[in-house]
Amino acid sequence: MEPILKTEHLRVEYPPARRGEPPKVAVKDLSLRVYPGEVFGFLGPNGAGKTTTMNVLLGFVRPTGGEAYLFGVNVKDPIARQRIGYLPELTYYYRFLTAEEILRFYGRLFGLGGAELDRRIDRLLKLVELESARHRPLKHYSKGMQQRVGLAQALINDPDLLILDEPTSGLDPLGRMKVREIIQRLKNEGKTVFFSSHELGEVETVCDRVAIVHQGELKVEGRVEDLVRSHQANLEQVFLRIIGYPTSLAA
Numbered sequence: 001m002e003p004i005l006k007t008e009h010l011r012v013e014y015p016p017a018r019r020g021e022p023p024k025v026a027v028k029d030l031s032l033r034v035y036p037g038e039v040f041g042f043l044g045p046n047g048a049g050k051t052t053t054m055n056v057l058l059g060f061v062r063p064t065g066g067e068a069y070l071f072g073v074n075v076k077d078p079i080a081r082q083r084i085g086y087l088p089e090l091t092y093y094y095r096f097l098t099a100e101e102i103l104r105f106y107g108r109l110f111g112l113g114g115a116e117l118d119r120r121i122d123r124l125l126k127l128v129e130l131e132s133a134r135h136r137p138l139k140h141y142s143k144g145m146q147q148r149v150g151l152a153q154a155l156i157n158d159p160d161l162l163i164l165d166e167p168t169s170g171l172d173p174l175g176r177m178k179v180r181e182i183i184q185r186l187k188n189e190g191k192t193v194f195f196s197s198h199e200l201g202e203v204e205t206v207c208d209r210v211a212i213v214h215q216g217e218l219k220v221e222g223r224v225e226d227l228v229r230s231h232q233a234n235l236e237q238v239f240l241r242i243i244g245y246p247t248s249l250a251a
């Protein structure tokens, strides 16, 4: 099976903040494969290079070396992003708009309109459990509700691949559970989900496979159940060991 998302020896260097300093190497020789229908967790401590990698896939950052592909198309070509949905780590929606208005706005950007757009908005508001709040402006939404509007927005073009940057960040346990359930429902619909997260308990329940990156380098990639079994530990303990935290403390 062909991967839906692939990076080959990806490298990203950022220019130095000051003259004379070396460039910041954010991603080093990163080769990843994500296959259709997978829920894939992209893990790593703060500053590991996760957002940078996503930004390459999204065309926001040019790689210094290596290549990245979506649906077999090099990300240099915008066509590669035609069938993706993206939720950034921080969303900046107009706070005076309602959830319905936000979705209508993004739907129109994708050339949608009429009954088809109405149908998608209804379906998405139901999926993210915001039907009853659809006419309220976002400024009255909780963080969890705002995050769910973001998920609905990422789905308005009915993408096959979702790229989500820390979709559960800052949410309470109920908010996290709701996002997890949405990811599970998307998987059941046949979507592929590639997301970064620091919530390893959640990742363990929802992901098929994970990659752990540290200081820009891929440390491990595999099925969650295989990692947990081979390390005889939960995913959080596996993570801590892989990034070099003393095993005795992680156990």
Ligand SMILES: Nc1ncnc2c1ncn2[C@@H]1O[C@H](COP(=O)(O)OP(=O)(O)OP(=O)(O)O)[C@@H](O)[C@H]1O
Residues within 6 Å of the ligand: 014, 015, 024, 025, 026, 044, 045, 046, 047, 048, 049, 050, 051, 052, 053
């Ligand atoms: N525009 C930039 N210019 C210079 N350095 C950057 C830039 N963006 C990120 N970096 C650096 O690159 C490294 C990787 O950052 P990145 O944001 O990709 O990590 P991350 O894994 O997403 O972290 P987090 O979990 O905190 O979101 C960090 O050391 C960061 O300081």
